[in-house]
Amino acid sequence: MLVLLDQTRLPAEEVELVCTDVPALVRAIQTLAVRGAPLLGIAGGYGVALAAARGFDVAEAAGLLEGARPTAVNLGYGVRRVAAAYWAASGKGEGDAAAAAAALAEARALHREDAQASGRMAEYGEALLEELLPGRAYQLLTHCNTGALVSGGEGTAFAVALRVHRQGRLRRLWVDETRPLLQGARLTAYEAARNGLAYSLLTDNAAGSLFAAGEVDAVLIGADRIAADGSVANKVGSYPLAVLAKYHHVPFIVVAPTTTVDLETPDGTSIVVEQRSGKEVTELTSPQDLSADGGGGIVVAPLGAPAYNPAFDVTPPELITAIVTEEGAISPVTGVGLAELCARSSQVTIS
Numbered sequence: 001m002l003v004l005l006d007q008t009r010l011p012a013e014e015v016e017l018v019c020t021d022v023p024a025l026v027r028a029i030q031t032l033a034v035r036g037a038p039l040l041g042i043a044g045g046y047g048v049a050l051a052a053a054r055g056f057d058v059a060e061a062a063g064l065l066e067g068a069r070p071t072a073v074n075l076g077y078g079v080r081r082v083a084a085a086y087w088a089a090s091g092k093g094e095g096d097a098a099a100a101a102a103a104l105a106e107a108r109a110l111h112r113e114d115a116q117a118s119g120r121m122a123e124y125g126e127a128l129l130e131e132l133l134p135g136r137a138y139q140l141l142t143h144c145n146t147g148a149l150v151s152g153g154e155g156t157a158f159a160v161a162l163r164v165h166r167q168g169r170l171r172r173l174w175v176d177e178t179r180p181l182l183q184g185a186r187l188t189a190y191e192a193a194r195n196g197l198a199y200s201l202l203t204d205n206a207a208g209s210l211f212a213a214g215e216v217d218a219v220l221i222g223a224d225r226i227a228a229d230g231s232v233a234n235k236v237g238s239y240p241l242a243v244l245a246k247y248h249h250v251p252f253i254v255v256a257p258t259t260t261v262d263l264e265t266p267d268g269t270s271i272v273v274e275q276r277s278g279k280e281v282t283e284l285t286s287p288q289d290l291s292a293d294g295g296g297g298i299v300v301a302p303l304g305a306p307a308y309n310p311a312f313d314v315t316p317p318e319l320i321t322a323i324v325t326e327e328g329a330i331s332p333v334t335g336v337g338l339a340e341l342c343a344r345s346s347q348v349t350i351s
């Protein structure tokens with residue numbers, strides 16, 4: 001079985017969610033009990049290992065898991081990588097138990113590598129901040145949730161803020177609440193508090209006035225998919241922050257492992273952006289409502305009001321100061337620079 005921390009119940013309670021089959025894990029992914037690009041890759045990989053161990057059809061399981069959410073490329077990467085390890089072992093005629101063991105070993109390797117990547121991204125991200133803004137204590141703005149909850153280690157963008165904090169150089173982490181599902185308010189604020197960071201929560205609409213007041217030194221966000229030209233899909237609301245940052249001459253920094261780079265997707269317009277239920281907009285949802293299929297909250301719009309609810313938006317490379325990966329940072333962001341980082345990566349390539 002696969003035991004997950006149910007993120008829909010945070011911050012009120014820390015509750016484990018036990019998945020004994022693939023459909024349960026697919027539901028957990030779709031209701032955001034497990035979420036965030038790197039973690040989706042890890043969970044997807046363990047999902048394939050679970051299917052193999054329980055004697056389910058691995059090809060069918062991989063298809064279901066990969067299709068659970070469309071935007072974060074890590075999900076497909078984790079699923080395909082672990083399935084490939086399973087097929088390789090079963091192709092050698094080693095038997096079902098050996099193939100299942102190979103799948104589990106690969107999922108564990110992916111988990112471990114993600115933790116290592118997180119540590120290296122934090123180092124590179126901190127070095128980049130020092131280069132861009134030398135000798136300062138920073139006020140950093142972040143969006144959505146990018147900490148240990150979404151990673152094998154301490155996360156992506158949040159791991160950089162955490163490292164800066166540990167060095168006594170974080171003045172404040174500004175945390176966007178991240179409507180409609182409040183990953184910032186529910187999860188990033190929870191992680192910031194647990195780690196003793198100086199932080200303040202703001203509504204997404206309040207970011208503009210913070211920039212205007214000169215209270216943001218840099219923006220740090222994660223990514224769900226980075227196209228070959230350096231376009232970045234991340235939680236909806238990231239693109240307006242990039243526009244604000246450009247106008248106010250504030251560095252806009254994306255922190256993501258190379259497993260989030262998808263060289264097969266040529267540009268931002270080719271990224272499939274997940275559209276979610278309008279109920280998430282027309283109702284104020286509580287975490288428990290989320291686990292009940294994104295509805296059942298306090299209704300705040302006329303009955304039947306149509307809603308626009310993309311889960312992500314796409315920021316073009318010209319608005320991004322730098323992309324930080326476990327292989328280093330690139331600035332300016334170019335397709336060539338991105339391809340070089342990926343070529344340096346020791347991450348397993350899946351055909």
Ligand code: MRU
Nearest residue numbers: 035036037144146156222223235
């Ligand atoms: O819909 P979610 O909560 O899965 O979206 C997550 C994000 O957009 C994160 O910012 C992104 O995955 C980067 S996580 C390191």
